[in-house]
Amino acid sequence: xxxxxxxxxxxxxxxxxxxxxxxxxxxxxxxxxxxxxxxxxxxxxxxxxxxxxxxxxxxxxxxxxxxxxxxxxxxxxxxxxxxxxxxxxxxxxxxxxxxxxxxxxxxxxxxxxxxxxxxxxxxxxxxxxxxxxxxxxxxxxxxxxxxxxxxxxxxxxxxxxxxxxxxxxxxxxxxxxxxxxxxxxxxxxxxxxxxxxxxxxxxxxxxxxxxxxxxxxxxxxxxxxxxxxxxxxxxxxxxxxxxxxxxxxxxxxxxxxxxxxxxxxxxxxxxxxxxxxxxxxxxxxxxxxxxxxxxxxxxxxxxxxxxxxxxxxxxxxxxxxxxxxxxxxxxxxxxxxxxxxxxxxxxxxxxxxxxxxxxxxxxxxxxxxxxxxxxxxxxxxxxxxxxxxxx
Amino acid sequence: xxxxxxxxxxxxxxxxxxxxxxxxxxxxxxxxxxxxxxxxxxxxxxxxxxxxxxxxxxxxxxxxxxxxxxxxxxxxxxxxxxxxxxxxxxxxxxxxxxxxxxxxxxxxxxxxxxxxxxxxxxxxxxxxxxxxxxxxxxxxxxxxxxxxxxxxxxxxxxxxxxxxxxxxxxxxxxxxxxxxxxxxxxxxxxxxxxxxxxxxxxxxxxxxxxxxxxxxxxxxxxxxxxxxxxxxxxxxxxxxxxxxxxxxxxxxxxxxxxxxxxxxxxxxxxxxxxxxxxxxxxxxxxxxxxxxxxxxxxxxxxxxxxxxxxxxxxxxxxxxxxxxxxxxxxxxxxxxxxxxxxxxxxxxxxxxxxxxxxxxxxxxxxxxxxxxxxxxxxxxxxxxxxxxxxx
Numbered sequence: 001x002x003x004x005x006x007x008x009x010x011x012x013x014x015x016x017x018x019x020x021x022x023x024x025x026x027x028x029x030x031x032x033x034x035x036x037x038x039x040x041x042x043x044x045x046x047x048x049x050x051x052x053x054x055x056x057x058x059x060x061x062x063x064x065x066x067x068x069x070x071x072x073x074x075x076x077x078x079x080x081x082x083x084x085x086x087x088x089x090x091x092x093x094x095x096x097x098x099x100x101x102x103x104x105x106x107x108x109x110x111x112x113x114x115x116x117x118x119x120x121x122x123x124x125x126x127x128x129x130x131x132x133x134x135x136x137x138x139x140x141x142x143x144x145x146x147x148x149x150x151x152x153x154x155x156x157x158x159x160x161x162x163x164x165x166x167x168x169x170x171x172x173x174x175x176x177x178x179x180x181x182x183x184x185x186x187x188x189x190x191x192x193x194x195x196x197x198x199x200x201x202x203x204x205x206x207x208x209x210x211x212x213x214x215x216x217x218x219x220x221x222x223x224x225x226x227x228x229x230x231x232x233x234x235x236x237x238x239x240x241x242x243x244x245x246x247x248x249x250x251x252x253x254x255x256x257x258x259x260x261x262x263x264x265x266x267x268x269x270x271x272x273x274x275x276x277x278x279x280x281x282x283x284x285x286x287x288x289x290x291x292x293x294x295x296x297x298x299x300x301x302x303x304x305x306x307x308x309x310x311x312x313x314x315x316x317x318x319x320x321x322x323x324x325x326x327x328x329x330x331x332x333x334x335x336x337x338x339x340x341x342x343x344x345x346x347x348x349x350x351x352x353x354x355x356x357x358x359x360x361x362x363x364x365x366x367x368x369x370x371x372x373x374x375x376x377x378x379x380x381x382x383x384x385x386x387x388x389x390x391x
Numbered sequence: 392x393x394x395x396x397x398x399x400x401x402x403x404x405x406x407x408x409x410x411x412x413x414x415x416x417x418x419x420x421x422x423x424x425x426x427x428x429x430x431x432x433x434x435x436x437x438x439x440x441x442x443x444x445x446x447x448x449x450x451x452x453x454x455x456x457x458x459x460x461x462x463x464x465x466x467x468x469x470x471x472x473x474x475x476x477x478x479x480x481x482x483x484x485x486x487x488x489x490x491x492x493x494x495x496x497x498x499x500x501x502x503x504x505x506x507x508x509x510x511x512x513x514x515x516x517x518x519x520x521x522x523x524x525x526x527x528x529x530x531x532x533x534x535x536x537x538x539x540x541x542x543x544x545x546x547x548x549x550x551x552x553x554x555x556x557x558x559x560x561x562x563x564x565x566x567x568x569x570x571x572x573x574x575x576x577x578x579x580x581x582x583x584x585x586x587x588x589x590x591x592x593x594x595x596x597x598x599x600x601x602x603x604x605x606x607x608x609x610x611x612x613x614x615x616x617x618x619x620x621x622x623x624x625x626x627x628x629x630x631x632x633x634x635x636x637x638x639x640x641x642x643x644x645x646x647x648x649x650x651x652x653x654x655x656x657x658x659x660x661x662x663x664x665x666x667x668x669x670x671x672x673x674x675x676x677x678x679x680x681x682x683x684x685x686x687x688x689x690x691x692x693x694x695x696x697x698x699x700x701x702x703x704x705x706x707x708x709x710x711x712x713x714x715x716x717x718x719x720x721x722x723x724x725x726x727x728x729x730x731x732x733x734x735x736x737x738x739x740x741x742x743x744x745x746x747x748x749x750x751x752x753x754x755x756x757x758x759x760x761x762x763x764x765x766x767x768x769x770x771x772x773x774x775x776x777x778x779x780x781x782x
């Protein structure tokens with residue numbers, strides 16, 4: 001039997017074919033009128049996609065590079081920063097801020113929980129330089145209440161910088177940069193925007209640009225003030241990842257034609273709800289008590305089965321790549337992505353594969369085959385009826 | 392008339408089609424056995440290509456990011472470093488070392504000149520932490536005597552680190568990492584290795600790994616110790632630029648089948664000599680008094696003609712992209728690349744285009760048409776005869 005390789009990991013994810021083609025066709029020099037127009041157009045499309053008036057900067061790096069850019073441009077050694085961490089990427093913020101000498105105070109929750117305004121109240125003062133948080137924690141499949149966190153932090157200190165790692169959260173759950181007054185919001189190419197890894201972007205508020213004037217952290221490759229001057233001219237301070245810029249431009253064109261970011265979020269949320277409904281029908285528990293993200297669903301392996309067996313089974317029997325748990329969650333949970341270029345049929349197929357793997361592992365009765373798929377189908381019918389009623 | 396777009400700038404350069412195809416086909420998750428094998432195989436091929444026993448690290452960044460990695464891993468604030476600068480990229484080393492608090496002493500030569508051992512003698516002491524230099528200075532088309540510089544520096548201080556920006560020099564002029572005992576040697580994907588920008592690599596000596604243990608510069612995204620642990624497992628500390636890794640693997644396969652780095656260097660040197668012979672026949676002066684590089688040739692525009700007119704003419708009339716001078720050299724010189732995926736026929740065509748542009752600009756007599764091409768052809772015949780004699 002043929003087995004098509006399908007990526008269902010929360011990044012890198014399924015690739016948009018026309019964006020791949022645009023990347024492969026790219027051969028322009030980056031200091032030409034054509035490329036300047038492409039770079040400027042891509043940044044404008046990114047602004048529209050993100051729904052922000054803030055400038056959006058492109059960097060040749062993976063998302064962690066843009067996280068570093070936010071820290072080294074916005075902060076200084078000894079700055080007091082509050083990190084909200086309930087997963088592997090929260091820990092990345094901690095490591096990063098410590099690497100640049102910030103005085104880090106961490107608010108920790110168990111893996112799988114979500115942060116809200118109550119977790120910053122009383123923690124942010126006039127001496128707090130910044131709050132660092134993920135929109136969606138990819139390691140656990142939950143999202144944090146960025147709107148509430150930002151409002152509570154801002155009430156305590158109007159000048160505090162809010163740094164949001166939106167790498168997995170952008171285009172998968174609501175995230176309103178301007179309405180929520182977020183200072184640095186970071187995204188990566190290999191997530192909802194459907195292209196390969198290697199290009200990062202971040203939106204930068206006016207407050208953040210002002211903060212850079214007094215920041216004393218050393219920086220060169222990720223110096224955003226220098227990038228701002230270059231990118232205003234359609235260039236970059238250092239050689240850009242030209243192919244990925246072309247790919248991103250093509251992907252944003254596709255996304256705009258399909259309802260923009262709101263359309264992507266609605267799509268991811270539908271697939272996430274379908275996956276949760278299927279899991280419930282199959283007796284699989286969602287991991288953690290936090291607010292489920294649209295980007296991915298983290299499920300616990302049935303008792304007595306290592307989640308790695310599910311990952312391996314899907315891979316070997318069907319060619320589908322899902323993610324195991326990370327760190328202490330390895331072997332206990334598995335994670336299925338919905339972010340970016342996935343449609344309902346992809347999800348149906350994966351659920352059908354999952355049922356078969358569970359049956360062969362002795363963790364699902366044969367009589368239950370199709371139960372997860374049916375739950376997802378039922379949800380699709382309701383969604384379709386809802387859309388019909390609206391039309 | 393059709394006009395094919397041809398890149399003759401010293402990066403990004405002409406792309407190898409099969410590497411583009413490999414990039415477009417890449418859709419693997421980076422934490423899979425397949426990708427680990429690809430990453431490990433690419434690093435091994437890079438080692439062979441560079442001819443070094445040193446470990447070679449890959450980074451999702453442009454070449455300047457790997458220059459930063461060398462500085463922040465090998466050096467500490469207040470370290471005394473000697474920067475040899477005679478062009479725009481020498482100035483980049485200066486800016487970078489200063490950004491991270493090093494005590495920079497610069498040895499400056501006019502643009503277009505080359506450094507040799509005499510420029511470091513008496514400048515390196517037991518207190519000098521590092522010497523920073525370009526193998527080839529792309530802004531002026533000359534190469535520096537890295538072998539002599541390294542030997543002189545090492546005689547004065549056996550532990551001094553030698554940081555070589557080989558972004559343009561690798562695969563275009565001789566560069567022997569192990570024999571010359573070079574500590575950090577940096578390369579970029581968009582140069583001799585024939586693929587798009589966005590992937591950087593650097594070789595790291597044992598002395599450099601030891602130096603990292605005491606370096607106090609802050610670092611996170613470019614932390615090479617962390618990368619070393621990950622890359623030993625076929626992974627990277629942060630999401631890799633998967634498509635560019637696949638492209639690099641394919642390009643190195645092509646390069647190995649065509650004589651490896653030595654074959655590339657011989658090819659670039661032949662094209663460079665052909666271009667210089669053609670320039671002489673056309674009355675064009677090579678820029679500067681330094682040692683000409685194999686990577687590119689910098690020529691002065693004829694008196695009374697802005698070099699931008701030559702750049703524009705080649706672009707508009709024939710679709711060829713060459714480079715203007717940078718900074719103070721803009722308008723005075725133009726630069727033609729030979730690095731990577733160029734063959735003799737590409738060079739012949741460009742020389743023919745250049746003659747036509749000069750005739751239309753009134754800077755070459757019509758009777759001289761073909762004189763540059765003929766000089767290049769004559770050189771080709773001599774090279775072919777030489778190869779015949781060797782065979």
